[in-house]
Amino acid sequence: METVRRGLSPILRGRRIDQVVVQHPRAVRRQPGGAAEFETAVRGARVGAVHRRGKYLWLDLGQRHLVAHLGMSGQFRVGLDPGHRHERARFLLEDGTVVSFLDQRTFGWLLADHGDGTVPSSVAHIAPDPFESGYDLTATSARLRGRRTGVKRALLDQTVVSGIGNIYADETLWRVRMHPDRATDSLARAAADGLLRAAHEVMAEALAAGGTSFDPLYVNVNGESGWFARDLAVYGRAGEPCRRCGRPIVRESFMNRSSHRCPRCQRVPAKRR
């Protein structure tokens, strides 16, 4: 998302949005008045700063915010020809630039939210992410240790800390040699701090590589892939040797999705949740 934000910012900032077309009603399902309300709210607005918290992105439109979440398969792309199969909304800027919102699985959404300079109400329920100035490691660590669940669930819970998804959760846990089912309330303060620092580190490295992408669904606004997939230690590497100890990485089912870990470096804990 940060890669997307960085791509969008120079294109959008300071520009007026002259036209908005919603091609799929599901893209604006969170808008109470539907596509018409969304289009009316956004058309003619001038874009200020482009913000992000966790996986939520928003454009400051003065009296409003245009909030976006990419879900599992959303993209923002610049300069696409019309008629793309998965285009859900299209914006025309005053300088003629076309910005498209594409989303194959339609889990993503757009919302013209109220607000003026603060965090939009649709984003207010999540915790700060490690990259923002208001992020408080000590408070986040305390929140994490206050949960009664497994550490991976807690890392994925955006109300504990935001921005961590399935890939970065697995990579973080491998880095600190922790099993995903380790009980949050069994963590010493230092261990919880270390876990959060590692998450920040993993995401910073991914960002430096331009993001993580395995396929054309995960690209920047110009359609280009990031390179962090090369550096993944466990995610998507089931059966391949652990980069620390050589044992084959295992993939296990978790919340209807997958966890990847090294069975030697990340042993099943005594206190499990």
Added chain:
DNA sequence: ACTAGCACCTGATCGC
């Protein structure tokens, strides 16, 4: 108040 589990979608791939 908190946690777990599933519903919400499309499309690619794999085994039969």
Added chain:
DNA sequence: TGCGATCAGGTGCTAG
């Protein structure tokens, strides 16, 4: 060639 099962990077709602 076809068909069902499985998999995919995330919430958001609700039952317990």
